[in-house]
Structures are given as structure tokens and as C-alpha cells.
Amino acid sequence: MIDIRNPFMEDKEKKEKEPSETIMAAICTLNTHQFSDLIHSLSLEFRRHHHHLCSLLRSSTRFPLALHHLQTISLHQKALLIARYFLSTLTHLTRFFKTSSSFLKLNLSDLDAALLLMLLCEVHQQEPQALQGSPAEWHIGLNDYVMRSSLLTLAGLGESSSTVLTPYVDLTIKCRRFLDAAGCGDEMVREVAASVAAVVALPSVEINGCGVECVICREEMREDREMCELPCEHLFHWMCMLPWLKKRNTCPCCRFQLPTDDVFGEIQRLWGILVTKSGMES
Ligand SMILES: [Zn+2]
Ligand SMILES: [Zn+2]
Structure with a gap:
């Protein structure tokens, strides 16, 4: 059953x-x-x-x-x-x-x-x-x-x-x-923060073109702002991503996992x- x-x-x-x-x-x-x-x-x-x-x-x-x-x-x-x-x-x-x-x-x-x-x-x-x-x-x-x-x-x-x-x-x-x-x-139950070293190592990127939405705040990403890129290549506002990674080590889009402490x-x-x-x- x-x-x-x-x-x-x-x-x-x-x-x-x-x-x-x-x-x-x-x-x-x-x-x-x-x-x-x-x-x-x-x-x-x-x-x-x-x-x-x-x-x-x-x-x-x-x-x-x-x-x-x-x-x-x-x-x-x-x-x-x-x-x-x-x-x-x-x-x-x-x-x-x-x-x-x-x-x-x-x-x-x-x-x-x-x-x-x-x-x-x-x-x-x-x-x-x-x-x-x-x-x-x-x-x-x-x-x-x-x-x-x-x-x-x-x-x-x-x-x-x-x-x-x-x-x-x-x-x-x-x-x-x-x-x-x-x-x-x-895997579905445990939620842990991303490791500090992994977060510090995340790259900052500029985006090309408009219309891409940050899935955390649902606002469009502007071309003149630097974005946070996860290793799975999904992009987010830094201001949205940092608090997220303090609680979870997963990408909000694809559940890719960053290292954790x-x-x-x-x-x-x-x-x-x-x-x-x-x-x-x-
Ligand atoms: Zn955002
Ligand atoms: Zn992802």
C-alpha cells in the first residue's frame, strides 16, 4: 500500500x-x-x-x-x-x-x-x-x-x-x-544553509536583454544591475538570493544543490x- x-x-x-x-x-x-x-x-x-x-x-x-x-x-x-x-x-x-x-x-x-x-x-x-x-x-x-x-x-x-x-x-x-x-x-525533507565559502565564490554577471524574471521576487531583471549566477546558470537578484541561501542550499528554479557547512x-x-x-x- x-x-x-x-x-x-x-x-x-x-x-x-x-x-x-x-x-x-x-x-x-x-x-x-x-x-x-x-x-x-x-x-x-x-x-x-x-x-x-x-x-x-x-x-x-x-x-x-x-x-x-x-x-x-x-x-x-x-x-x-x-x-x-x-x-x-x-x-x-x-x-x-x-x-x-x-x-x-x-x-x-x-x-x-x-x-x-x-x-x-x-x-x-x-x-x-x-x-x-x-x-x-x-x-x-x-x-x-x-x-x-x-x-x-x-x-x-x-x-x-x-x-x-x-x-x-x-x-x-x-x-x-x-x-x-x-x-x-x-532528500525532500532536509533544508540546510549554503556554505559561506560557496556563496562568496558565486559570480556576479550582467544580463543581456530584458524580460527575464527573478523567480524569488517575480520582478524583471534590469540590464544595468549585476545579478547572482548559480552554477546551474540560473540568475537572481543578489538581494533576493543571499537571504534565500542563508536558509537553503538549493536553486529555487531547478533544486541544484550548493555545498553546505x-x-x-x-x-x-x-x-x-x-x-x-x-x-x-x-
Ligand atoms: Zn529578485
Ligand atoms: Zn538552477
Whole structure:
């Protein structure tokens, strides 16, 4: 039975592929050079994170610090930490689709906390007995798990595309599930401001000819005034567009999304780009 409160649901279910299919279809749109570039950057990243995690688990100072940090931050802050990790994962692929993200990579202490948190979640699900004893002793069981885990050691086995793509697709599936769990899975509901950097970078253009209407105020644009142009090439009065972008990151005409400083909104935007790309492949 169709949920009458959400008329988009039936359409969405028909159109949106499984997360793994979306990612693979988006990857299939890359040319050979871009594909090997992606494999190389993912391989480097996975190895870096693997070494980072191993050294964290063996360190008598970093491990207790990261664990203490995780014990003191709120659930929301933990979700943000994981979201920023997933966001950095997605940008490995979306950077090929002419989009940039204003989010910086995690600093080393945040990366410690994010990798440890993800590992704790995984071990809690797979081998909860490894987390017996006091938290200070967890590093023994965690270290042992990482050594045995094929998922995390795959990155050390070489640079073939499948040994890198399999864990990458798994990560992006987790990212999509995380977005759904955080209540941001539906593109229609979340409204976030455009990022300040993206707004500052918008070009000012002069228009040629009359008769073009700004859809926000419904007034005609005059030739002697500079207009704001969005990347989708739609034009608006600056005075109309700036307040609009303080509340939403979408074009009022075509719903093109500008980058946002909201982590969940940004993951949602990048995911939307992948969904669009994956549709182009078929
Ligand atoms: Zn206007
Ligand atoms: Zn537009």
C-alpha cells in the first residue's frame, strides 16, 4: 500500500538503486585514467588508516586518550565524527564529478577517535567477547581483531581494483545506512544553509536583454544591475538570493544543490550527485 503522506515514495523506490549499485554505477562513468586515480587514492587512504589504527592500538598514550575522548563526547558528537569520516570517504569519488566540498580532512586526534569508534562498533557486533574486561584492556582484543580482520588488512594486500573497491563499497553502504538512521535519507525533507565559502565564490554577471524574471521576487531583471549566477546558470537578484541561501542550499528554479557547512546535508548532497551519475550510466 502506498503511503499517501509521501507522494514521492513510490517514485523514489522505483528510481533509487541499492547503495552498492549506485556506487558501482557511478564508478562505471569514470574514464580509465580517473578509475586508476581513484583506486590509487583509495589504496593509499586505506593503508594510511590501517597503519594509523594499528599504531593507535599499540600506543600507551594515544589509545587511552582516544578512548577517554569517546567516553566524554555526546552521542550527537559521536554521530558528527562518524559523519565527517564518511564524508571524507565519499569525496574520493565525488571529486571526479566537478564538485568540491568545503570540509577539511579529519585532524589526527579526530581520526584516532573516528577509527576507534568505528572499530568498537564493528567488534561489538562481530566479536563482543573481545570487549570483555576493563576499557583499558580493550586494546588487546581490538588489536587481535584488527590483525585477523580481512576487511581491514585487505588494503595491505596490493593495489588490485577489487581489493580496494570491495571495502570502499562496504564503507559507502554503511554511510548510506548511517544517513538513513540519522533521519537524513530523504532528500525532500532536509533544508540546510549554503556554505559561506560557496556563496562568496558565486559570480556576479550582467544580463543581456530584458524580460527575464527573478523567480524569488517575480520582478524583471534590469540590464544595468549585476545579478547572482548559480552554477546551474540560473540568475537572481543578489538581494533576493543571499537571504534565500542563508536558509537553503538549493536553486529555487531547478533544486541544484550548493555545498553546505552542515555535515549531514553535505553527505546527502554528495550522495545525490552519485545517484544522478549512476542514472546516467544505464
Ligand atoms: Zn529578485
Ligand atoms: Zn538552477
